[in-house]
Amino acid sequence: MTGGSEHTLRDGRAVMIEPADPDQSAAITALYRQLSPESFRSRFLSGHPSGAVVAHLARVDPSAGIVSLTASIAADPGGLAGEARYVRVEPGVAELAVTVLDRYQGTGLGRVLLDALVERARGDGLQRLRAVVSVSNVPMLRLLTHYGLVVGDGEEADPPLVTCVDISVTGGMPGWSTAGPRVLIERRGWFEDDRAAALRAEGNEVLQCPGPQRLPGRVCPLIASGHCQLAEAASRIICLLPAGDQESQAIVQAHLRRWPDRIVTVS
Numbered sequence: 001m002t003g004g005s006e007h008t009l010r011d012g013r014a015v016m017i018e019p020a021d022p023d024q025s026a027a028i029t030a031l032y033r034q035l036s037p038e039s040f041r042s043r044f045l046s047g048h049p050s051g052a053v054v055a056h057l058a059r060v061d062p063s064a065g066i067v068s069l070t071a072s073i074a075a076d077p078g079g080l081a082g083e084a085r086y087v088r089v090e091p092g093v094a095e096l097a098v099t100v101l102d103r104y105q106g107t108g109l110g111r112v113l114l115d116a117l118v119e120r121a122r123g124d125g126l127q128r129l130r131a132v133v134s135v136s137n138v139p140m141l142r143l144l145t146h147y148g149l150v151v152g153d154g155e156e157a158d159p160p161l162v163t164c165v166d167i168s169v170t171g172g173m174p175g176w177s178t179a180g181p182r183v184l185i186e187r188r189g190w191f192e193d194d195r196a197a198a199l200r201a202e203g204n205e206v207l208q209c210p211g212p213q214r215l216p217g218r219v220c221p222l223i224a225s226g227h228c229q230l231a232e233a234a235s236r237i238i239c240l241l242p243a244g245d246q247e248s249q250a251i252v253q254a255h256l257r258r259w260p261d262r263i264v265t266v267s
Helices: 023-033 039-046 051-055 111-123 138-145 194-201 223-224 246-258
Strands: 005-008 015-019 066-071 081-092 094-102 129-134 147-149 163-170 184-188 204-208 235-237 263-265
Touching: 015 111, 023 051, 023 066, 023 081, 039 094, 066 111, 081 111, 094 111, 111 129, 111 138, 129 138, 138 163, 163 204, 184 194, 184 246, 194 204, 223 246, 235 246
Parallel strands: 094 129, 184 204, 184 235, 235 263
Antiparallel strands: 005 015, 015 066, 066 081, 081 094, 129 163, 147 163, 147 204
């Protein structure tokens, strides 16, 4: 995404998404400072800090791996309506964040911003985007789930009741990051259990898929196409999905058909 692009929100208003440059840091700071206390906490996992800290959070510096896209609405020239950014954290991986002004939440602006950010990340050669999200931030989790997310190791997930999830920017589910032993856990929920922690302590890469998500347009790729790059490259698959759920059991049966020597089912 090299220039701006215009999109239409659910209420019919036009929004322009544009790459930000360092000179727009002040406008992004103003956006952050306009958030309600609840929205600020959802976005930054903390209360409002000092003005200097907010300005630091709003900085834009592509040379340091900080890329930002801004959203402006012609019918509301008072400032930015939203912003999405990523910060590179390791080769091929960046941490994402999406900010939407309170009065535009629920209009589809978050989805527009995330779509544009994923497109930009893909063009920049990234493989996955990571988000550290409060489990009470249901709109953000639903937004990320549209891309097919996995729960990671949660090292960045602090304070408690915060989860760390990855999405792919190249399509499908996120892939594995190492060539060593890989354990895929199919388990509902946003947190890892002691089993996952123990497996990781043994030297395995562990990713957790939260199972089928009942969202419009979101279907498990294993059920929809017979392919799941996570499962196909896993050394071991541990299924902890509920036995009484028909969609979950369809996934378990698909694993058993494709990889009977790698799957472990736990009731």
